[in-house]
Structure formats: structure tokens, C-alpha cells
Amino acid sequence: MKVAYWPGCVSRGFTAELHGSMAAVAPMLDIELVELDRANCCGAGVIAEHSQELADTLNARTFALAQQEITKGADLMMNICSTCQGAQSECQQRLDASAEYRAQVNETLSDEGLEYQDGIINKNFLWVLVEEIGLDKLKTLVKQPLTDLRVGPFYGCYIVRPTDRLDINRAQPRDEYLGQVIETLGGTVIDYAGSHKCCGFPIITMNKEASLEQAGRHLGDAVDAEADCLVTPCPLCHLNLDLQQPMASKQVGRELNMPVLHLPQLVGLALGLSPKELGLQHHVVKPTSVIDWSQAVVGGVSGW
Amino acid sequence: MAEFKLKIRRYDPESGAAPYWDEHTVDLEPHRSVLEGILQARNEKDGSIGVRCSCRAAICGSCGVRVNGKPGLACHTHLDDALASAGEDGVIEVEPMGNMPIIKDLIVDMDAVHWKKIQRVTPWLIGKEPVPEREYIVSRESMIDVTQSMACIQCGACVSDCLSMEVDPLFVGPAALAKTYRFVGDPRDAAHEQRLKDLSEDKHGIYDCTHCFKCIEACPKGVAPMNQIMRLRRIAGNDFHIKDRNNGERHEMAFVNNIEKNGILHEADLLPDSYGGKFHPRAVPELIASLPIVVTALLRRKMTPGKALLHPHKAPDGVKRIFEIVEGREERTEFNLYISGTDADNAPNAEVAEAIEATEPAAVAPDGTEGSSA
Numbered sequence: 013m014k015v016a017y018w019p020g021c022v023s024r025g026f027t028a029e030l031h032g033s034m035a036a037v038a039p040m041l042d043i044e045l046v047e048l049d050r051a052n053c054c055g056a057g058v059i060a061e062h063s064q065e066l067a068d069t070l071n072a073r074t075f076a077l078a079q080q081e082i083t084k085g086a087d088l089m090m091n092i093c094s095t096c097q098g099a100q101s102e103c104q105q106r107l108d109a110s111a112e113y114r115a116q117v118n119e120t121l122s123d124e125g126l127e128y129q130d131g132i133i134n135k136n137f138l139w140v141l142v143e144e145i146g147l148d149k150l151k152t153l154v155k156q157p158l159t160d161l162r163v164g165p166f167y168g169c170y171i172v173r174p175t176d177r178l179d180i181n182r183a184q185p186r187d188e189y190l191g192q193v194i195e196t197l198g199g200t201v202i203d204y205a206g207s208h209k210c211c212g213f214p215i216i217t218m219n220k221e222a223s224l225e226q227a228g229r230h231l232g233d234a235v236d237a238e239a240d241c242l243v244t245p246c247p248l249c250h251l252n253l254d255l256q257q258p259m260a261s262k263q264v265g266r267e268l269n270m271p272v273l274h275l276p277q278l279v280g281l282a283l284g285l286s287p288k289e290l291g292l293q294h295h296v297v298k299p300t301s302v303i304d305w306s307q308a309v310v311g312g313v314s315g316w
Numbered sequence: 317m318a319e320f321k322l323k324i325r326r327y328d329p330e331s332g333a334a335p336y337w338d339e340h341t342v343d344l345e346p347h348r349s350v351l352e353g354i355l356q357a358r359n360e361k362d363g364s365i366g367v368r369c370s371c372r373a374a375i376c377g378s379c380g381v382r383v384n385g386k387p388g389l390a391c392h393t394h395l396d397d398a399l400a401s402a403g404e405d406g407v408i409e410v411e412p413m414g415n416m417p418i419i420k421d422l423i424v425d426m427d428a429v430h431w432k433k434i435q436r437v438t439p440w441l442i443g444k445e446p447v448p449e450r451e452y453i454v455s456r457e458s459m460i461d462v463t464q465s466m467a468c469i470q471c472g473a474c475v476s477d478c479l480s481m482e483v484d485p486l487f488v489g490p491a492a493l494a495k496t497y498r499f500v501g502d503p504r505d506a507a508h509e510q511r512l513k514d515l516s517e518d519k520h521g522i523y524d525c526t527h528c529f530k531c532i533e534a535c536p537k538g539v540a541p542m543n544q545i546m547r548l549r550r551i552a553g554n555d556f557h558i559k560d561r562n563n564g565e566r567h568e569m570a571f572v573n574n575i576e577k578n579g580i581l582h583e584a585d586l587l588p589d590s591y592g593g594k595f596h597p598r599a600v601p602e603l604i605a606s607l608p609i610v611v612t613a614l615l616r617r618k619m620t621p622g623k624a625l626l627h628p629h630k631a632p633d634g635v636k637r638i639f640e641i642v643e644g645r646e647e648r649t650e651f652n653l654y655i656s657g658t659d660a661d662n663a664p665n666a667e668v669a670e671a672i673e674a675t676e677p678a679a680v681a682p683d684g685t686e687g688s689s690a
Contacts, residue, residue, distance in 0.1 A: 217587065
């Protein structure tokens with residue numbers, strides 16, 4: 013399949029290994045990425061708290077650019093960031109609700125010759141994996157099952173709430189997809205208190221203690237549940253859970269050492285890519301347990 | 317009638333015993349509420365089950381509980397829906413709300429948390445002086461604007477699940493901040509700026525919310541407290557230019573300006589700018605504190621000095637134009653779905669129109685034959 017691909021900002025900035033690992037994994041899943049390199053930041057909810065219309069117009073611009081690719085044959089728009097998914101869905105909900113409002117936004121876009129038509133399909137890589145590629149297909153592609161790897165899911169608020177806006181329901185349990193993917197890849201899903209909670213990142217500059225307390229508590233819960241690592245579809249969560257983990261550890265007064273993987277990295281490992289190809293060496297918390305696991309399995313396969 | 321299994325969380329702090337689960341089977345019509353299930357268990361099986369309720373019609377806000385882990389009103393949750401969201405064992409779990417101390421079983425101490433926070437925000441109208449001789453005249457639009465926050469029935473479901481409050485019990489919280497908007501959005505109130513200044517300067521005020529959407533999901537009345545908090549931030553920053561000491565407004569403006577300049581987020585600038593700029597006295601200690609992280613990130617080649625210091629990405633002209641037009645408007649456009657509804661909701665008799673369309677004779681083609689455009 014071919015997707016109009018919005019990588020987001022942080023995945024090309026402080027978590028460049030996310031964008032890199034997505035690019036490495038996509039061909040193995042038969043996904044052709046057409047990168048929207050002229051598109052802009054989704055606003056991460058912060059621009060919307062400054063001006064809703066500004067956030068809506070910026071995202072309408074990204075959608076319009078994606079729709080140009082969809083006209084040229086892409087199946088849908090894909091993102092790799094929970095926050096992009098949530099912030100863009102929020103804007104899309106308003107844009108799709110009213111033709112009058114959409115006309116006002118499109119008037120602003122018209123200088124650039126762009127127009128957003130309602131009803132774009134924009135899915136996070138996690139949703140694409142389960143809904144477009146399918147778990148059965150994914151299973152057939154696994155070369156190195158994550159046997160005995162204990163993985164805790166960490167979704168990020170923006171991809172699980174509010175459920176009605178994100179079309180999460182019993183028929184489409186998008187808030188359970190990470191667990192389903194971990195299982196399909198052969199790993200063990202760890203149930204712990206923090207999986208659907210907030211990483212604390214949005215208030216890191218406003219109330220640092222509370223922000224790090226959130227990250228530290230969830231990581232600690234995962235340690236207590238004996239997880240080997242966490243996996244997240246959100247690079248902003250990754251910043252607070254991995255980059256800030258030494259500070260979070262100080263805040264909660266306990267050792268954490270919990271590796272946090274980006275979703276394409278976990279998929280890539282199971283599809284047979286090496287930790288290095290997936291950029292795991294760039295993490296602040298060294299994913300030793302994960303790498304030990306993958307090398308042990310590689311060792312097993314080659315017979316020593 | 318049908319049988320439902322209820323697992324109720326029991327706890328009596330005065331007894332000194334640990335909390336435990338208590339299972340009862342009740343026999344009720346599936347469309348009956350979880351509250352009726354609890355009351356049947358109490359009336360017929362165990363009179364000591366503690367539960368608070370009054371109206372049984374989702375308007376008094378007394379019976380807030382967690383059903384299968386999700387907060388809501390016990391009287392507003394059907395047994396069949398609760399069963400559908402129950403675990404594989406088919407048992408409906410009922411627990412007291414979170415973030416508040418338990419008095420007994422399902423009854424939490426609303427006074428200790430929820431009502432204290434409501435009182436914190438001066439929950440009454442501070443009238444303008446001089447008092448008019450007759451009534452205050454308020455436009456219809458202004459009152460409609462505050463109806464969403466007025467819909468709150470003080471059940472505490474949002475407080476129960478607030479993730480900021482979970483780590484920072486001093487956070488003013490979703491219910492009290494939604495209540496604040498009820499007055500900040502009311503043109504008769506004389507203290508908009510004072511209220512906002514107070515809650516911006518409070519470290520546990522409007523800028524302590526993490527956008528986790530838990531309160532929006534929890535609210536049984538569609539108040540969407542988080543959206544009201546974002547409206548408070550918009551008014552505090554844009555209308556009153558309140559530069560709070562928690563960097564809330566600075567962070568917001570640093571982000572907005574960052575995107576205007578770069579099109580995509582340049583994180584290396586965002587942190588110092590959120591504290592007032594790289595050389596601001598407020599920023600220096602923060603930057604020094606984050607040095608170990610920066611060094612680790614550099615060592616792991618998570619970021620390179622070039623990427624951190626240079627700005628390889630410039631905002632396309634289209635993005636700059638959007639900022640110019642939208643930021644240049646005299647009034648902010650705010651599209652509130654709760655008030656405006658969608659086009660589909662607003663279509664005049666949408667269902668009737670569809671029914672009419674279906675029964676209308678097929679269009680007559682120019683050559684006089686009936687049929688489709690093919």
C-alpha cells in the first residue's frame with residue numbers, strides 16, 4: 013500500500029531514530045511512504061490553546077497536501093505520532109462538522125492553491141498495522157518472534173481519548189491494539205497501571221515535578237510488573253519516558269532503567285532487523301535487555 | 317429479568333481491615349441501572365453496603381462511581397452496557413471514585429477534595445459596579461457560550477480520573493476550572509482578569525493540566541472540562557496577556573512563534589524560549605539542570621550540535637501566510653461543537669428530508685424518459 017506520510021516534528025528532531033526505523037520497516041511491510049515534506053507541525057494541542065482557528069488551518073493545510081497525494085494514488089494519510097493523531101483528529105472533527113467553517117479555513121489556504129475536502133482518512137502506524145495490514149499478515153512476516161520478551165504498552169493520551177472522536181469502540185478496540193501487536197510479534201504483554209495514562213510531557217516546562225512524577229511513576233509500575241521494556245507510538249511520550257528518565261528516576265527516588273522502544277523499532281526487531289539498523293543505540297536508557305534478547309535469539313537460530 | 321454479577325469494592329477505614337471485593341448476583345431487567353443493581357444487593361443481600369444516591373435520574377450527581385474502571389454515574393449506566401464492558405468473566409466491577417479519600421465502600425469524601433477545590437475558585441458571580449437599576453441585559457450568544465460549563469452536576473467523575481491530580485493533589489482540577497469558565501465566560505462578571513491572573517500564577521492552576529482528555533471522557537454531561545481549561549488559557553494569554561511565573565503563557569507563545577518561523581517544531585529552541593530565552597535568568601538554571609541530559613543525548617548521537625544550533629527547516633510561505641491572516645483577525649474564531657453542532661445535526665428535519673428523497677419520483681431526463689443520468 014501507498015500512504016501520504018506525515019512523520020511529525022519530534023520524529024525528525026530529538027527522536028530521529030523513530031523516523032529512521034519507520035523508513036527501515038515500511039518496505040518490509042510493503043508500505044510505500046510518500047513523505048509530506050512541505051507539511052507543518054500539528055500544533056500538539058498547544059497552538060489550539062492559543063488559537064483554535066490557527067491550529068485548524070495549519071492542519072487543514074497538511075490534510076490538503078495529503079489529499080493531493082491521495083488523488084495521485086496514495087490510499088490514506090499515515091502518521092507515526094500519537095500526539096499528531098490526536099491533535100489532527102481534533103481539528104478534523106471541527107473542519108468536517110461545518111461547511112461554513114471549512115470554507116473560512118479554505119479561504120486562508122487558497123493563497124497557496126490548497127483546499128481541504130472533508131473526510132480525509134488519517135491513521136497512526138499502529139492503526140495501519142492492525143486495520144490495513146492486518147495481524148494475520150503481520151504474523152507471517154515475523155522472522156524473529158519476541159519470545160519471552162516482556163513488553164509493556166504505553167499509548168499516549170492523544171491516541172486513546174476521547175474515544176468517540178477517535179472511533180474507539182467494541183468493534184474497533186484501538187485502545188487495545190498495542191497489546192495485540194505485541195502478541196502477534198510473539199512477545200508477552202505486560203499489564204501495568206500506567207499503560208493508558210499521561211507521560212507528563214505537556215507540563216514539563218510549567219510544573220516539572222508533577223511532569224517527572226508522572227513519567228517516574230508509570231516507569232516504576234512497569235518495573236514492578238517485571239517488564240523488559242515499554243513500547244510507545246508517541247515520540248513525545250518517548251521524550252519524557254526515555255530522554256528524561258534519569259531526571260524522572262531522581263524525582264521518584266528509585267532506579268528505573270526501563271528501555272522504551274518506538275513502535276516501528278519493536279516491529280523491526282521481530283521482522284529481523286538489527287538493533288543498530290533501528291537506531292536503538294541512540295536511546296538514553298540503553299535497551300540492554302532488548303538487545304540481549306535479540307542477540308540470544310539470533311545466536312539460537314545460527315546454532316551456537 | 318436477567319441475572320447480573322456485581323463485584324463491589326468494600327472498605328471501611330474505621331474497621332482497620334483492608335479493602336476487599338464482595339460479589340453479589342442481582343436479578344433485574346437489562347435496561348435497569350447499575351445503581352439499581354447495587355441497591356438490590358444492599359436491600360436483599362447485605363444492608364451494610366455503603367452507596368450514596370438520590371435522584372436516580374442523572375441530575376443530582378450523588379452516585380459517582382467507577383464501573384469496570386471507568387468513572388460515571390451508577391444511575392446512568394445500564395446493566396447490559398456495563399456487562400458488555402466487563403472482563404471475560406462477565407462480572408461487573410463497581411469501585412469508589414479515585415483521587416478522593418473513601419468514607420465507606422462506594423462513598424468518597426467529596427468535601428475533602430472536590431468541594432474544597434470548587435470553593436477555591438470563587439464560585440459565584442462578582443457583579444459589575446455600579447449595579448444597574450434594573451436587570452443586567454445579556455445577549456443570547458453569551459449565555460449559550462457558558463451553557464456547557466453550566467451543565468456540570470458536581471458528580472466528581474472528572475476529579476476521580478484527573479491524571480494531573482493523581483501526582484499533584486494540589487491541582488485545582490477539571491471541575492473547579494470548568495466552573496471558573498462559567499464566570500470568565502459570563503459578561504456580567506467583573507473579575508475576569510483577577511480570576512485568570514490568580515489561576516495562572518498558581519502553580520497548580522490552569523497551566524497544570526496535561527491535556528490527557530481523561531475528564532472529557534469521564535464527564536457524563538458533556539462538559540468537557542479540559543476544553544474549558546483551554547478556553548481559560550486562550551483568554552488569559554491572548555486577551556489579558558498574563559505572563560505567569562509558571563511559564564504557561566511563555567511556553568505557548570514560544571511554541572506558536574517556533575512554528576511560524578520553522579514550520580515544524582525546532583525543539584532545541586523551545587525549551588529555552590519557554591523560560592524566556594537562552595539568556596533569561598529564569599532559563600539559565602533550567603538549562604544547567606538539563607545539561608547532563610543534553611550531554612547524554614549528544615553522546616548517543618540522539619542529537620548533533622549542528623541540528624541543535626542551526627535551523628535547517630524554514631517555514632514555507634504558505635505557513636507564514638496562515639499566521640499572517642489568522643493572527644491578524646480582530647476576533648478569534650472559536651468553533652465549539654457542543655454549541656454549534658455538526659451540519660448533519662443541524663439539517664432541517666434530516667430524517668424527514670431523507671425519507672422524502674427516497675419516495676420522490678426519479679428525475680425525468682431531457683428526452684422525456686425516466687431514469688438515471690446514465
